[in-house]
Amino acid sequence: MATVAPTPARVASPGFISRLEAWPTVTSFIVLVGGWELIGRSLNQPFFPPLSSVLNELAINQAEIMAALGTSLTNLVLGFIVSVVFGVGLGLLMGAFRKLDAALDIYINALLTAPSLVFAPIFFAIWGLERWSIVAVIFMYSTWIMVVNTVTAVRTVSPEMLEMGRAFNAPRIKTWTRIVLPAATPLIMAGIRLATGRAVKGMLNGEMFIAIVGLGKLVKDGSGRFDASLVLAILVVIIVVAFIALWVVGWVDARLTRWLPKTSR
Amino acid sequence: MIEIKGVSKAFPGRKGSEPVQALKDVDLIVRDNEFLTVLGPSGCGKTTLLRVIAGLVPHDTGTVLVDGKPVTGPGPERAMVFQSFALMPWDNVLTNVAFGLEMQGVDKKTRELKALELIEMVGLGGFEKRLPGELSGGMQQRVGLARALAVSPKVLLMDEPFGALDEQTRRLLQEELLRIWEATRTTVVFITHSMEEAVLLGDRVVLMRPRPGRIDQILDIPMTRPRSTHLDSVESSGEFTAMVGLLWNNLRAMHSDVRRARQAGQAAATKP
C-alpha cells in the first residue's frame, strides 16, 4: 500500500542542491541573468537596477562588503555551532528520556512555530549591541527544527533493530552508539540541513533588527539611502553564502549516510 | 482470444548502459475462457508482457490483438488486478469497486448496485463503507478483484495479485478466485513467481526466461476442473508434484545461467 503521509521534514528539506540537473539549471541560470539585465535596463527604475550595475556596486564596495561578510560569517558559525550542539544534544536526551520529551515537546513545538524574530527585543534587552544578541537570534531560528528532527529520528529507529541489539546482549551505551545513532543520522542531518537555511536568515534578520553590524547593517543602510543596487548586491552575496553553506552540509550528509539506498535520499 | 505475434519491447537503460530487452519475439495465443498462468524468474519480462496486453506500455514491434482488434491503449474489455492492490485510500470499498464503471460513465445508482453485488461475491458484504486502510491485505485484494470484475471484462489481467499476501491468506484467495472463475469463466492471464500457484490455478503455464525476456515453453496442466472444491487433494496428487518438479528443473537451470552470465560480466569488468 502506498504510504500517503510523507515525513514533512523530508518534504520541505532543501536537499534540492543535489536535485539540480546540469543542463536545465544552466539554462534557467542564463535566463535569470539575461532576464534580470534586460528587464532592469528596459524598466529603468531605481528599485530594480540591471544586474550589471549590481555587480558594479559589488565591485565598488568590495572592501566594505568583505569586512561585513567576515563579521556576519563569524556570527553565523558561532550561532550555528551553538545550535547544533544544543539542538542535537537536547533532541537525543528527549529521545532517550520519555518524561523529558513529555515535559518539553509542546514548548519546543511552540518555539518552532513562533516567528523567531519577535524574540529579538528580548535578546537586545539582555545583551544590547553585543555579538551575542545576534548569535541568540540565530540560535532561535535554527535550534528547534534540529531538536524536533532528532527526537523523531531517535523515536523512529526500527524496533527490529533495537530487538536485534537486545538479542545480542548489547549494553545500553553500545545500543546507542552502534544502532540508534547511525540509524538516526539521516533524519538528524535532514534537520541540520533545514537549520542551515534558517540560520542564514536568522543571521541577516538579527543583524538588520539590531542594525549595527555585518551584511544586515549594509542592507539597512542601502534601503535607508534608497540604494537598490547595494541591497541587491548584498542579497546576491547572501544567496551565494546560503548555497555554499547548504552544499557543505549536504556534502557532510552524503559522507555520513552513504549506506542509504539512493531512492530514499 | 488474445493473439500476440512477434512482440518485442526494450526499455532505455540507465545512462551509459545499453537498453534492456524486456521482451523479444514473443508469440502467444490466449484462448477464450482459459486460465493462463505466466511464470518466470525476475527480469524475464512477465510483468511487461501483461502491461503490453493491458495497453499500459506500447510495444516496439509485433502485434497484440484482443478479439481481433489491435491494442493501442487500455480498454474496457480488459481489467487489471495489481500486486500492490492500487486502492484509493481516500475512497471507501464501495467507491473503489465502482471506479471502473464510474470511468465508463455509468450512473451512480447502477454502478453502486453492481458494485454491491461484486462486494458480496468476493465475501466482503457489510464492509462497503470501510476505507482500505481499515482492511487486512487479503481483504484489500478482494476489493481489487471485485473492482476488476465489476466492469464485466472479457479478460482479467492479474499481476502477481497474491504476491504481497501471507501463505494462508493467499490460499484462501486462490480458492476464492477459482470459485469465481469456475462460475464466470472469464479469460485470465495470471502472472506469478510461485510454481505451485502457477500449476494449481492454470489450464496452461507459460514459462518465460530472462535476458532477453522470451517464452521458454508452454505446459498443459492435466488436472481436471473444477478444482476449487478440493484444492488440497489437487496439491497432493502425483500430477501436481510432477508438474512443479518439471518447472523447477527448468527454472534452476535459468538461475545458474544468470549466475554464470553475471560472473562472466564481473570478470570482464575487473580486467584492466
Place this chain on the structure above:
Amino acid sequence: MSLVRRVLDSSALYRLIALAIFATIWQLATLSHKSMLIPTFTDTMAAIPKLLIPGYSGDESAKLWDALYQSNGALLIGFAISVALGVPFGLLIGRFRTIERFANLYISILLVTPMAAVIPLLVMSLGVRDGAMPTRVILIVLFAIVMLIVNSRAGIRQIDPSLIEMARCFGAGELSIWRRILLPGSLPAIMTGVRLGLGRAITGMVIIELLFIAVGLGNLIQKYDAQLDGARLYALIIIVVFEALVLIQAVRWLERRVTPWRKTTSFGR
C-alpha cells in the same frame, strides 16, 4: 492507586513542571538583577489581561485589537493569494517533469533567499502609503508561497504510481486522473504545505512590521520597546506567539478533518 499512576504517566504533569521551573528561574533571575527592559514573570502575566480584555485597563486593549486587525488583514489576503497560486503551480511541476527541471533553480533561490532583504526593494517600488497594504501582502506571498509549491509538488510525487496506472487501466482520462487520484492523493502533503506556509506567512508578517513598516503588532512591539515597558512588551510577544500557535493548531485540525484516511500523524515543524 490507578489515579496516581495515571497522573504520573500523563504528559500534562511534566509539562506543568517544566513551565513551573521556567517561571521560577525567570522570576528569581529578574528579582535579583533588576532591569528596566526585563520584567518579572508575574508582571508579564499581569500585563496579558490588560492588553487583551477591553476596558480592563484604559484603551490599551483597543490598541492591541486594532493592531491585530491590521496585521491579520494583510496576513489573510497574502496567505490566500499564496495558496491560490502556489498549490496549482506545485501540482503542475509535480506532474510535468520538464517544467520542473527548469523551475528547480528558481525554487531553490526562493527557498534560500532571506526575504527580509527583499523588503527594502518592495518598499522602494510600492511605497508605504495607506499602511503599505500592497507591500505587506506581496511580502507575505513571497514568504509563504515556496512552502506551498514544494509540498504540493512532493504531494504529487509520492502518489503510488500504480494508482495512476490503475486509473488508466479502467479508462480514466487526464481529467479523471486529476480529480480522483492526483488531487486527493496529494491533499495530505498540500495540507502540510498550508500549515508550514502559514507559519512562514506569520513570520513574514512579523518581520516586515518589525524591520521596515511599523504598523500593526510590529509597531506596538517597537513602541513598548522604546517606552522601556518590559512587561507589556513581553506580554505582547507572548500574545503574538500564542496567536501563531492557535492558527497553526486550527490548520492541524482542518488537516485531520479533510484527510481522515491518513493514519500516520506528522510531526510539527
